[in-house]
Amino acid sequence: MxxxxxxxxxxxxxxxxxxxxxxxxxxxxxxxxxxxxxxxxxxxxxxxxxxxxxxxxxxxxxxxxxxxGVSNFDTADMEELWNTSSGKNCMTNQVLYHLGSRGIDFVLLPWQREHNMPIMAYSPLAQGGSLRSQLLNDPAIDDIADKYNVQPLQIALAWTIRSNKVIAIPKAVQDEHVLANAEAATIEFTEEDLSRIDQVFPNPTRKMPLDII
Ligand SMILES: NC(=O)c1ccc[n+]([C@@H]2O[C@H](COP(=O)([O-])OP(=O)(O)OC[C@H]3O[C@@H](n4cnc5c(N)ncnc54)[C@H](OP(=O)(O)O)[C@@H]3O)[C@@H](O)[C@H]2O)c1
Known part of the structure; x- marks a missing residue:
């Protein structure tokens, strides 16, 4: 040059x-x-x-x-970032992740776990269910919500953070929502709950393009 x-x-x-x-x-x-x-x-x-x-x-x-940190980075972007001189100083990748949009479960989430970098889930409530109304009225989710005496969206939020490797940033203005979201962090699912949830919101079986809103 x-x-x-x-x-x-x-x-x-x-x-x-x-x-x-x-x-x-x-x-x-x-x-x-x-x-x-x-x-x-x-x-x-x-x-x-x-x-x-x-x-x-x-x-x-x-x-x-x-x-x-970064946001809306898919696995290839993260790999490229990781190979730059200070890329390993990145603290998180903020991506869309909720029960109705779980494409990252296939590659990106395991990649970040392996590299010890938490995912930060944005819109973890699917924007109050408006991105995926099934979160609000699915019979299996309703049953699990009844079992824990909570609302379906609390189940959705608890599911997002189930692994302790994901940080979720629900947005809530109303006091009752703020309290409900804090309470969701106390829900501990059984294996049976999780497999029931997987039946209605299946784990991806192939790499999906990163969902972005
Ligand atoms: N990095 C990015 O590209 C990107 C893209 C989109 C969003 N984000 C960030 O992600 C964060 C949250 O995302 P979001 O606002 O899109 O969606 P969200 O957190 O999934 O949903 C927010 C909506 O859910 C309602 N809500 C909150 N808690 C609830 C509860 N327990 N029960 C019923 N409804 C509840 C809120 O109502 P109230 O407010 O009335 O309580 C609000 O209407 C924001 O900080 C946003 O900036 C980042």
């Missing part, structure tokens, strides 16, 4: 790292805080991963963020 090309790449990299820094600064101002516990790349985009990671690592060194 000639000097001119090398200088152009260096310049583009500096510009991108600067953009990440400004975006984070703006978020800190809007939130009225000095640092963030976790800062995520929303999706892959066109910027080379190395550049994004360099920006994230710089923010971490400056103390503006404590950790960084």
């Amino acid at each position: 000639d000097e001119k090309k090398r200088a152009e790449i260096k310049n583009a990299l500096a510009k991108h790292v600067d953009k990440i820094s400004k975006a984070c600064e703006n978020s800190l101002k809007r939130l009225g805080t000095d640092y963030l516990d976790l800062y995520l790349l929303h999706w892959r985009g066109r910027i080379p991963l190395e550049e994004t990671i360099e920006g994230m690592e710089k923010l971490r060194e400056e103390g503006k963020i404590l950790r960084w």
Whole structure:
């Protein structure tokens, strides 16, 4: 590579790292805080991963963020990330995961478990059931909900975090929902419950494309 090309790449990299820094600064101002516990790349985009990671690592060194992660990365993206120089500092991958959308159970979830990186499940309640109404009215889910004296969506949330390797981020404004979601964390399924759930929301038998909303 000639000097001119090398200088152009260096310049583009500096510009991108600067953009990440400004975006984070703006978020800190809007939130009225000095640092963030976790800062995520929303999706892959066109910027080379190395550049994004360099920006994230710089923010971490400056103390503006404590950790960084990614979102909407499928297994191939995670493998590529893992092979970059600081990719192993990624703390989580936030992806769509709920009982009615469990494609990641086939490859991505086992991959992340093997690499000791938790999945962060977004929309774990399928947006209150609107993405999959069967969560609200399936007879098997109703039966299991009755057994634990809870609502079907609490079963859906408890299922999402059943392995202790998945963090779920349900969004709830109403107090009763916040309390119900906290209570869901106390539900411990039996093998029989889980196999009944698998019968109505089957475990994938092949790699599925990552579901995104
Ligand atoms: N990374 C990404 O690309 C991405 C994409 C989408 C979403 N997200 C994030 O994921 C988080 C949650 O996702 P989401 O809001 O899409 O969906 P969600 O958490 O699955 O569902 C939220 C809806 O469920 C209702 N709800 C909450 N708890 C309930 C309960 N116990 N019983 C009945 N209804 C209940 C809420 O109502 P109330 O609010 O009225 O209580 C709200 O309408 C958000 O922080 C969002 O930013 C990330």
